[in-house]
Amino acid sequence: MPTRRARFRTGKPTVAAIALVMTLAACGGDSDDSDSSNAGGNGLERSSITVAALPLADDAPLYIAQDRGLFKKEGLDVRIQPVQQSIQALPALSKGQVDVIASANYVTFLQAHEKGTLDLRILAEGARVAPHMMDVLVPQDSDIRSVADLKGKKVAVNILNNIQSLTLNAILDQQGAGRPEYRQIAFPQMGPALEKGQVDAVHAAEPFNSAIQNDLDARVLVDGGSAPVESIPISGYVTTRGYASDNPRTAAAFKRAITAAAKLATEDQSAVREELPKYAKVTADQAESIRLPAYPATTDVTQLRRLTELMRKQGLLKKEIDPGTLLVK
Numbered sequence: 001m002p003t004r005r006a007r008f009r010t011g012k013p014t015v016a017a018i019a020l021v022m023t024l025a026a027c028g029g030d031s032d033d034s035d036s037s038n039a040g041g042n043g044l045e046r047s048s049i050t051v052a053a054l055p056l057a058d059d060a061p062l063y064i065a066q067d068r069g070l071f072k073k074e075g076l077d078v079r080i081q082p083v084q085q086s087i088q089a090l091p092a093l094s095k096g097q098v099d100v101i102a103s104a105n106y107v108t109f110l111q112a113h114e115k116g117t118l119d120l121r122i123l124a125e126g127a128r129v130a131p132h133m134m135d136v137l138v139p140q141d142s143d144i145r146s147v148a149d150l151k152g153k154k155v156a157v158n159i160l161n162n163i164q165s166l167t168l169n170a171i172l173d174q175q176g177a178g179r180p181e182y183r184q185i186a187f188p189q190m191g192p193a194l195e196k197g198q199v200d201a202v203h204a205a206e207p208f209n210s211a212i213q214n215d216l217d218a219r220v221l222v223d224g225g226s227a228p229v230e231s232i233p234i235s236g237y238v239t240t241r242g243y244a245s246d247n248p249r250t251a252a253a254f255k256r257a258i259t260a261a262a263k264l265a266t267e268d269q270s271a272v273r274e275e276l277p278k279y280a281k282v283t284a285d286q287a288e289s290i291r292l293p294a295y296p297a298t299t300d301v302t303q304l305r306r307l308t309e310l311m312r313k314q315g316l317l318k319k320e321i322d323p324g325t326l327l328v329k
Contacts (some may be wrong), residue, residue: 002280009246039241043245049254050079051100051237052089055280056187057292058103058127058235060272061261066145068271072196074253084186086235087159094242099100100254102126104238106159106307107162109317113326114317123251123328124258126235127293128303129225134205137194147171147222151178153200156185156193157324161316164203166198167229169314174228191215191321205305206290207280216260218237233303244328251328265295299327 028233053059054312062080069103071078083089086105087328090112092098101109103126113120136155138144144153150172157164165182170180180201185193190202191212201223204212212218225231237258244251265272269292276287296303304323 001217007150019244023327032096038180042076044250044253046156047075048077048095048252049099049250050084051102052081052083052086052092053279054083054096055088055099055101055207056103057133057272057276057277057280057290060292061126061265061295062102063275064238064264064271065131065257065261067275067278068261068264069212070257071254076250076253076257078101078254079247084188085159090118093238095126095241096240100140100237100239103235104236105159105163105235106233107166107311109161109238110308110311110321110323111161112314114319114321116261120302121239121241121328122271122323122326122327123239123244123300125233125296126237128231128233128296129229130231130292130294131225132223132291134203134224135209135213136201136203136221136224137209137212138201140217140219140222142268143202144221148176149172149277150180150201150221153180154183154198155180155192156199156202156204157182157202158184158187158205160184163234164205164224166310166314166316167224167232167234168203168222170310171222171226173225194218206287206292207276207282207321210286210290213281215218229310231303233296233307235301236295239328255262255328259297262295262297265292266297301327 053062087108089098089101100201111121112118145209148201160182185198187208190204193199194202195216272292273287276282277284308321308323
């Protein structure tokens with residue numbers, strides 16, 4: 001893999017997680033009245049949608065739909081609230097303070113659904129794994145030379161018991177390697193943690209993956225999207241059953257806009273690379289080298305079952321969940 005020397009701005013965590021609660025409370029407090037009056041003649045139950053989103057490449061279709069008028073075309077006014085981890089917005093979604101979470105890590109939300117803390121519905125797929133859109137990285141001089149060396153080592157993941165550990169465990173199991181000890185560290189802080197030796201490796205997604213490679217000259221130990229998890233779904237646009245059933249036309253309009261944006265992102269990657277500097281803290285030049293995930297325009301139940309079956313195998317789900325029953329038609 002060629003080494004790229006342009007430096008990314010990983011930075012420190014923003015105050016978005018703190019501001020989210022206050023902002024969403026303000027948005028949620030009067031949304032019903034404003035939405036009812038704004039829906040007017042466009043046939044929607046409500047016009048305004050609040051979406052919590054992460055600064056990841058996964059979310060590019062959301063910003064494409066916003067900037068290219070795809071939401072407006074559907075009669076929607078979409079308000080985007082940044083978060084560092086999708087799990088931070090889960091309580092707000094449950095309380096109706098946000099309507100949709102973009103780049104929602106499927107594992108977290110399927111677990112919440114199973115536990116009864118969230119009545120989950122999936123509006124659209126967000127992203128699937130693509131080659132090197134997330135990698136396990138180690139320092140250049142690390143004595144970790146193969147996946148077998150990860151056994152017992154400290155590996156940073158954005159959220160514990162989630163898509164990153166799930167997929168890496170599957171890769172390690174296939175190769176007969178032992179498992180590491182996972183440490184929860186938000187993506188923006190993975191680079192500093194690796195540099196300070198707080199962890200032995202990091203499992204980073206784009207744009208943080210490229211940032212850490214460039215900033216620290218970190219070495220790729222293994223592609224996080226390699227066999228047996230190639231093209232597995234990792235995130236989606238999720239809401240609650242209550243929201244989807246109360247607002248079917250609004251949900252359908254949002255889904256159409258995201259579908260159109262996903263098709264555009266797939267057909268023209270330059271559209272994605274134009275959006276990344278606007279929300280992911282990378283420059284236009286840096287955005288050109290980021291490895292993008294796949295943006296499915298349709299939700300494939302068969303692919304989602306690969307994920308739920310893997311979760312069952314690793315004990316992250318206690319019972320079978322048919323993802324087909326969770327899709328908003």
